[in-house]
Amino acid sequence: MSVQSCPECAADVAFAAPPELNEIIECGECAGELEVVSVDPLIIAVAPEAEEDWGE
Amino acid sequence: MIRAAIVGGAGYIGGELLRLLLGHPEVEVVASTSARLAGRRVDGSHPNLRGLTDLVHSSPDALPDCDAVFFASSGLDDPAQRAALASRAKLVFDLSADLRLTDPALFAKHYGAHPTPDLLGTATRGLPEVDRAALRTANLVSVPGCMATAGILGLRPLVEFIDGPVTVDGRVGSSGSGASAGEMNLHAERANVLRVFAPLGHRHQAEISQATGLTVRMTATGVDAVRGVQVLCRTQVRAGVTETDIRKAYRAAYADEPFVRVVAQKRGNYRLPEPKILLGSNFCDVGFALDADTRELLVVGALDNLVKGGSGNAVQSLNIRMGWDERLGLGFPGLHPV
Numbered sequence: 001m002s003v004q005s006c007p008e009c010a011a012d013v014a015f016a017a018p019p020e021l022n023e024i025i026e027c028g029e030c031a032g033e034l035e036v037v038s039v040d041p042l043i044i045a046v047a048p049e050a051e052e053d054w055g056e
Numbered sequence: 057m058i059r060a061a062i063v064g065g066a067g068y069i070g071g072e073l074l075r076l077l078l079g080h081p082e083v084e085v086v087a088s089t090s091a092r093l094a095g096r097r098v099d100g101s102h103p104n105l106r107g108l109t110d111l112v113h114s115s116p117d118a119l120p121d122c123d124a125v126f127f128a129s130s131g132l133d134d135p136a137q138r139a140a141l142a143s144r145a146k147l148v149f150d151l152s153a154d155l156r157l158t159d160p161a162l163f164a165k166h167y168g169a170h171p172t173p174d175l176l177g178t179a180t181r182g183l184p185e186v187d188r189a190a191l192r193t194a195n196l197v198s199v200p201g202c203m204a205t206a207g208i209l210g211l212r213p214l215v216e217f218i219d220g221p222v223t224v225d226g227r228v229g230s231s232g233s234g235a236s237a238g239e240m241n242l243h244a245e246r247a248n249v250l251r252v253f254a255p256l257g258h259r260h261q262a263e264i265s266q267a268t269g270l271t272v273r274m275t276a277t278g279v280d281a282v283r284g285v286q287v288l289c290r291t292q293v294r295a296g297v298t299e300t301d302i303r304k305a306y307r308a309a310y311a312d313e314p315f316v317r318v319v320a321q322k323r324g325n326y327r328l329p330e331p332k333i334l335l336g337s338n339f340c341d342v343g344f345a346l347d348a349d350t351r352e353l354l355v356v357g358a359l360d361n362l363v364k365g366g367s368g369n370a371v372q373s374l375n376i377r378m379g380w381d382e383r384l385g386l387g388f389p390g391l392h393p394v
């Protein structure tokens with residue numbers, strides 16, 4: 001099992017299986033969607049999120 | 057098993073204490089007092105407890121000796137009676153505001169002159185995340201206010217980062233003002249409100265200041281909900297403080313806490329703490345947003361005012377005092393959807 005640091009919140013993000021390129025995983029702390037952008041070396045990046053606006 | 061009694065068991069906090077203690081594997085509830093409803097069944101005041109107890113409210117004078125007594129209402133009107141009731145048990149948990157502040161002058165400013173000021177400063181605060189060590193041996197515990205609890209748990213781990221005063225905007229459901237009838241509690245007056253009932257200097261600001269050392273200014277608004285508290289705490293951080301610093305501080309404070317969760321997420325409907333999903337539970341969720349450019353920090357705390365903001369905190373404090381698992385009797389996780 002490999003562990004990476006979430007680029008958004010720095011929480012530990014664990015991979016149960018060997019990560020695959022472009023695999024999307026979710027950070028347990030910030031709920032950010034993270035994409036595996038490189039396998040060797042292992043690099044994960046934040047995928048963009050939608051914003052909410054209730055005040056329009 | 058220990059024997060526990062509740063003074064002021066007919067109110068909303070009393071009802072929640074009864075609900076939690078009746079479900080507690082190590083506690084037998086032996087009495088619930090109510091000056092107004094003595095002789096009436098407990099499940100008449102708290103219909104959710106039907107089938108769980110045949111207990112009848114007793115007069116405060118009839119409080120039996122027991123191991124723990126919980127004050128769910130203020131004893132300031134009759135200090136002699138309060139002292140007599142407290143002497144019935146070795147352990148006393150006070151959920152009223154009577155003992156929350158340590159400084160008599162500050163107490164007088166927010167609540168009026170205390171009839172027995174010598175009592176101020178004698179209780180251990182019942183906020184397990186802050187006071188756990190002291191609670192292990194405390195025989196007199198003062199449970200903090202509901203909005204104060206949410207504010208303290210949100211702000212305290214971040215004190216070293218904060219630079220300047222904190223403005224707390226508290227929102228609270230109608231159960232926060234108790235079970236007594238009155239014109240202000242008519243449905244027609246309560247429904248659909250966004251009522252700024254304490255525009256400046258709400259009482260709980262003194263508790264938050266006392267627990268954090270921060271300068272706190274607090275506004276409180278009654279909202280159209282029965283239960284729930286949410287506090288928005290606005291302040292500035294010192295130069296160079298990052299989101300990672302804040303998350304690290306929260307993790308250090310709360311990673312091992314059974315009832316505090318850090319909620320500051322990037323996706324989903326519940327990105328920041330919201331009382332809706334905490335009702336009936338003993339959780340306090342804390343979260344934040346930081347604008348690193350302007351150094352503006354928003355801390356959000358949420359809880360059920362009757363549980364983590366009162367009865368649940370008291371039961372958790374009892375569990376610590378007795379050396380039991382802190383989660384005993386407090387396992388309910390809240391509802392979704394609700």
Ligand SMILES: [Zn+2]
Pocket residue numbers: 006007008009010011027028029030031032
């Ligand atoms: Zn994350």
